[in-house]
Amino acid sequence: xxxxxxxxxxxxxxxxxxxxxxxxxxxxxxxxxxxxxxxxxxxxxxxxxxxxxxxxxxxxxxxxxxxxxxxxxxxxxxxxxxxxxxxxxxxxxxxxxxxxxxxxxxxxxx
Amino acid sequence: xxxxxxxxxxxxxxxxxxxxxxxxxxxxxxxxxxxxxxxxxxxxxxxxxxxxxxxxxxxxxxxxxxxxxxxxxxxxxxxxxxxxxxxxxxxxxxxxxxxxxxxxxxxxxxxxxxxx
Numbered sequence: 001x002x003x004x005x006x007x008x009x010x011x012x013x014x015x016x017x018x019x020x021x022x023x024x025x026x027x028x029x030x031x032x033x034x035x036x037x038x039x040x041x042x043x044x045x046x047x048x049x050x051x052x053x054x055x056x057x058x059x060x061x062x063x064x065x066x067x068x069x070x071x072x073x074x075x076x077x078x079x080x081x082x083x084x085x086x087x088x089x090x091x092x093x094x095x096x097x098x099x100x101x102x103x104x105x106x107x108x109x110x
Numbered sequence: 111x112x113x114x115x116x117x118x119x120x121x122x123x124x125x126x127x128x129x130x131x132x133x134x135x136x137x138x139x140x141x142x143x144x145x146x147x148x149x150x151x152x153x154x155x156x157x158x159x160x161x162x163x164x165x166x167x168x169x170x171x172x173x174x175x176x177x178x179x180x181x182x183x184x185x186x187x188x189x190x191x192x193x194x195x196x197x198x199x200x201x202x203x204x205x206x207x208x209x210x211x212x213x214x215x216x217x218x219x220x221x222x223x224x225x226x
Contacts, residue, residue, distance in 0.1 A: 034214065043201060043217040044153070088153065097166060098143075098215060100153040 003027060004091050006101035014109050019076040021104045023089030026070070033065055033072045034090040038103065044088055048074070079108045112136075114218035116202050122224045128190040131221045133202030134183055143215060144177055144187050145201040153201070159185065192225045199223070 006023050013019045021035075032051055036044035050056045050063040050072065062075040072091075076083055089101040115134040123129055135142045143158040157167040162179045170177070174193070179185040189196055199222050205215040 043220050045217070046214055049214060097155060097158065099155070102152040 002101075003099040004089055004101040006087075006089050006104050008102055009105040010107050011104055012107045012109060013079050015079060015081060017079050019079050019083065019106050019108070021074045021076075021087050021089075021106070022071060023073065023091075023101055024071045025089075025091045025099075027091070027093060027099075028067075028070065029093050030067075030070075030091045032092045033063070034092075034098070035061075035063060035072075035074045036088040036090060036100075038086045038088060040085075047087075076106070079106075081108045081110050084108045114202055114204050114216055116200075116218035116221050118221055119219060120222045120224075122226065123192055125193055125225055126191045127225075128188065129192045129196075129223060129225075131187040131200050131202075131223070133185045133187070133218060135185070135202070135204030136206075136216060137183070139204035139206045139216075140182070141205045141207070141215070142179060142185050143203040143205075144185070145203060145217075146198045147201060147220075148198045156187070189223075192223075194225045197224050 004025050034049045035047045037047050038044045048058055048061055048063045050065045053065050053067055056063045060077045064073045084107050086103040086105045088103045090098045092098045117132045140161050144156040145153050147153045156169045157177045159179045177187045199220045201217050201220045203215040203217045
């Protein structure tokens, strides 16, 4: 079993819709959870991080964490063509190692 | 800040040659990471340093790979001899526990390596 699993997609949504991305992890000791966005040919860039159960909102992005069920999700509201990218879920324990999922490719149709 | 700086950005080399990738972390960051990204395996952690000391190199694929961090502002990842299966994007990243986002890491632009 992989440490971090994501649906590879592609996830295609119309402009203005909500894109929902899911991620599950295997290590119950995981403490920190991150979502990175990676445009084609570019490096990953941090979108959001979350440490506590519940929701965390930042602009059009909402991260949701459920440690009991070992999943973390990302919602993108009012999706824009510029949101078309691969979204990487990353999980770490206290030892500073980040384990990344394979990524979900999102395409926003204009 | 200039961000994490990597060089070279692109390299094409012949099998058997030595490859050296270079990285300058963000000033003040005390953690440095080397990642490799391929279509097949995604983003994999190869090794990371804390205060210039290698902490975990369990991701280094084999003895052909080595990494050093002689000082706080410079690190190298060396492959000798290189093989076609080493073709990938190699990312250097850095972080600081003192930042508000905890152990958020920031990536360089990557070094695109092709071994023919």
